[in-house]
Structures are given as C-alpha cells and as structure tokens.
Amino acid sequence: MHGIHDLGGMHGLGPINPEKDEPVFHEDWEKRAFALFAGTFVFGGYTVDEFRHEIEKMDPAHYLEATYYEHWLAAFEGLLINHGHITRKELDDRIAQLKKESH
Amino acid sequence: MLLTPDLVPTIVATGASARVNEHVAPRFRVGDRVRVRNHNPTTHTRLPGYLRGKIGIIEQDYGVFAFPDTHAHGLGEKPQHCYSVRFTAREVWGSLASDRDTLRVDVFDDYMDLD
Amino acid sequence: MPAHKAAKPESEAAIRVRALEAILTEKGLIDPKGLDALVDTYEHKIGPRNGAKVVAKAWVDPEYKKRLLTDATAAIKELGFSGLQGEDMVVVENTPEVHNLIVCTLCSCYPWPTLGLPPVWYKSPPYRARAAGDPRGVLKEFGTELPESVEVRVWDTTAELRYLVLPERPPGTENMTEEQLAGLVTRDSMIGVTKAKTP
Numbered sequence: 312m313h314g315i316h317d318l319g320g321m322h323g324l325g326p327i328n329p330e331k332d333e334p335v336f337h338e339d340w341e342k343r344a345f346a347l348f349a350g351t352f353v354f355g356g357y358t359v360d361e362f363r364h365e366i367e368k369m370d371p372a373h374y375l376e377a378t379y380y381e382h383w384l385a386a387f388e389g390l391l392i393n394h395g396h397i398t399r400k401e402l403d404d405r406i407a408q409l410k411k412e413s414h
Numbered sequence: 415m416l417l418t419p420d421l422v423p424t425i426v427a428t429g430a431s432a433r434v435n436e437h438v439a440p441r442f443r444v445g446d447r448v449r450v451r452n453h454n455p456t457t458h459t460r461l462p463g464y465l466r467g468k469i470g471i472i473e474q475d476y477g478v479f480a481f482p483d484t485h486a487h488g489l490g491e492k493p494q495h496c497y498s499v500r501f502t503a504r505e506v507w508g509s510l511a512s513d514r515d516t517l518r519v520d521v522f523d524d525y526m527d528l529d
Numbered sequence: 530m531p532a533h534k535a536a537k538p539e540s541e542a543a544i545r546v547r548a549l550e551a552i553l554t555e556k557g558l559i560d561p562k563g564l565d566a567l568v569d570t571y572e573h574k575i576g577p578r579n580g581a582k583v584v585a586k587a588w589v590d591p592e593y594k595k596r597l598l599t600d601a602t603a604a605i606k607e608l609g610f611s612g613l614q615g616e617d618m619v620v621v622e623n624t625p626e627v628h629n630l631i632v633c634t635l636c637s638c639y640p641w642p643t644l645g646l647p648p649v650w651y652k653s654p655p656y657r658a659r660a661a662g663d664p665r666g667v668l669k670e671f672g673t674e675l676p677e678s679v680e681v682r683v684w685d686t687t688a689e690l691r692y693l694v695l696p697e698r699p700p701g702t703e704n705m706t707e708e709q710l711a712g713l714v715t716r717d718s719m720i721g722v723t724k725a726k727t728p
Contacts, residue, residue, distance in 0.1 A: 318634050318657045340543035343550055346565075360458055363635075378542070378649075384542055391549075417559065429616040464661065514677065
C-alpha cells in the first residue's frame with residue numbers, strides 16, 4: 312500500500328529534534344499499550360504483517376500527528392474486532408463509561 | 415494462549431522468527447543486476463515506493479522468509495528469498511544526491527526481476 | 530500560588546487503553562500481571578548496554594568480531610542476548626571508508642534485544658523520511674559530519690532482519706578494559722547517527 316506510512320525520501324517533514332535522555336515510556340498508558348502487543352499476539356490469530364497493515368490504514372492526518380503508541384492502539388482495536396475477540400459496541404460502551412467516570 | 419508472567423521470559427528470549435524452514439530455489443544470485451518491479455498494490459507490501467523501477471545489485475541472500483504481502487492478508491506464507499540489495503543514492507534520489515552514498519534495502523524475490 | 534497542581538485530565542488514548550485492557554481481562558484473554566512483567570522487562574532489563582557489550586567484545590576480540598560479522602544472531606546470542614525483534618540479526622561495520630545508518634522508513638523496526646525499545650525520534654516521520662533521502666543532513670543534525678570521501682550506507686529495515694551498527698573503535702583507547710570500552714558505545718552510535726564517544 313502506497314500510504315502515508317511510506318515515508319522514505321519524503322521532503323518537508325522538518326527537523327528530527329531528538330529528545331535528550333528520553334524515558335522508555337512517556338506515559339503510563341504507553342506501557343500498557345506496549346505490553347498489549349505480545350499480550351494479544353499470543354491469542355489474536357493475526358500476524359505481525361497484519362498488525363502493520365492495520366496501522367497503515369489509519370487516517371493519514373491522524374497517523375502523522377498521533378504519538379507512536381496511538382498507532383498500536385488503533386491497530387489493536389481494529390484487529391481484535393475483526394478477529395471477533397471484542398465488538399465495536401463493547402469497546403465504545405466501555406470507553407463512554409470510563410469517560411463519564413473520569414469527569 | 416494466555417500470556418502469564420512466567421511465560422514472559424521465554425517469549426522475550428525466543429521471539430518469533432519469520433524464517434521459513436523450507437527449501438525454495440532463489441531467483442537471484444549475489445552479483446546479479448536487478449530491476450525492482452513496478453509493484454504497487456493497495457494491500458500490504460514491504461516494498462517502499464521510492465524503490466519501484468530502480469536498478470540495484472544483489473549483495474547478500476538472507477534465506478527464506480514468509481512473504482509479508484500475502485502473510486498480512488491470511489493468504490499464507492508464500493516463502494521466498496529475501497536479499498540485501500544495493501542501490502546508489504543517485505539511482506534512487508536523482509542527480510542532486512551524493513555520488514558516493516548508497517542504500518541497502520531488504521527485497522523479496524517477488525519484488526524484482528533480472529535486469 | 531495554588532496549593533496543589535490540578536490533576537492532568539486523562540487523555541483519550543489512556544482511556545481507550547484502559548477500556549481495552551479491562552474488557553480483555555474480563556474475558557480472560559489477557560493477564561494484567563503478564564503485561565506488567567513485559568513492561569518491567571523492557572523498561573528495566575533490556576537496553577543499549579546489551580549492544581554496547583557486543584561492540585566492546587568485537588573491539589577487543591578479532592575472532593569474535595569475525596563471528597559477529599558472519600553470523601550476528603549466533604554471536605550476539607553468545608553474550609545472552611536474543612529473541613523478540615532480534616531473531617535474525619545483521620551487524621554492519623563502520624570503517625574509515627563506510628559509515629552505516631539504520632532506519633525503518635515504513636514503520637519502526639529496531640533490534641530490541643541489543644538496543645531495547647527505540648526512541649521516539651527513530652519512529653517519527655522526519656527521521657524515517659530523511660534518513661533514507663538525506664542521511665548526511667540527518668547526521669549533521671546529530672552533530673556528525675563526514676567527509677565526501679566516506680560512503681554513507683543507509684540500511685532500510687524493510688523485512689525481518691534487524692540491524693546493528695558496529696561503530697569504529699575510537700582512537701586513544703588502546704589501554705582500556707572491555708568494560709571501559711563498552712562505556713563509550715552509545716545507543717546513537719549503534720543506530721549510526723553518531724560515532725562512539727572518545728575517552
């Protein structure tokens with residue numbers, strides 16, 4: 312797929328601005344997102360290639376602006392729903408519930 | 415399988431190699447001059463767009479691996495050789511690029527033809 | 530001055546991850562303690578000090594260096610480093626004539642057993658785009674300038690091989706121990722954006 316992820320050689324993306332001495336994870340949720348890869352891979356029924364492709368299908372503007380582990384989160388949601396482990400409704404209902412609780 | 419804490423060290427130490435233990439005849443040999451195919455699917459591929467149609471030289475045969483283009487879509491491993499292919503910067507990026515620098519890209523059998 | 534800091538509102542991503550983890554746990558599909566163990570492993574146990582040991586050994590032991598350049602997976606495993614995202618390793622050597630730079634233009638492939646998890650910049654669009662197309666500009670941004678006579682060789686990690694740069698041993702290090710030498714090997718030098726530190 313010649314999508315937004317196919318970045319080699321693209322111009323105009325700006326400076327790299329590496330962060331000095333950055334931590335392995337910047338937020339607690341990133342730790343959980345990271346661990347969910349292996350955690351879901353062992354039962355999920357999908358390949359690493361399918362996982363990557365799920366990320367490639369993200370909305371291009373969101374892909375560029377999102378932080379790295381948001382890519383993984385988008386992929387998990389898609390893969391787990393497509394492989395029948397959770398439903399869209401289950402996930403949306405729970406997200407809505409958690410949002411209500413945190414306000 | 416449920417990933418419990420006791421299983422973590424083994425998973426971490428073993429991983430999941432994409433090598434396929436099957437004998438598949440390679441399409442190319444080290445030293446061959448190849449032209450990357452104009453392979454442009456809307457489905458998953460690991461051929462970067464910048465490489466399409468470019469001429470390179472086979473530098474190393476890494477052996478037989480699962481083919482991402484099929485493996486991403488439940489279409490099987492289609493095991494084939496994966497090679498390190500050398501491209502000059504000028505070949506890939508044009509005449510303004512360095513005339514000394516090079517790129518080495520991992521390219522599958524199905525992405526190339528002999529030039 | 531306020532007596533306390535207002536709590537940061539939970540981000541959208543944090544809520545989504547919490548929702549996912551909760552549902553999967555309730556269904557018995559994941560074990561949160563398993564996730565904890567994974568986090569602990571990659572936050573505290575696996576990192577670039579592993580790769581530094583590999584490099585330092587190659588600097589002092591010519592036979593090990595030969596093995597490393599011929600069968601990197603096996604040689605790295607000799608030191609106890611192997612597995613996830615490092616199952617098939619290739620080590621590429623910097624010389625006075627060739628400077629190597631590793632990128633994954635298509636995503637973020639990186640040799641976890643030797644370097645740990647990649648930094649944000651390595652996974653971000655600017656590096657992924659420019660390492661391939663303008664490696665000297667990237668090196669310059671990291672403070673590394675190379676003469677035109679040196680070949681910059683960019684390795685795009687498009688398949689399942691994982692790459693590690695063997696930086697040149699800095700001058701003036703003849704009397705250093707292997708452990709001291711490892712201290713000169715930075716993560717950035719094993720990606721290729723810088724050289725190893727000088728003593």
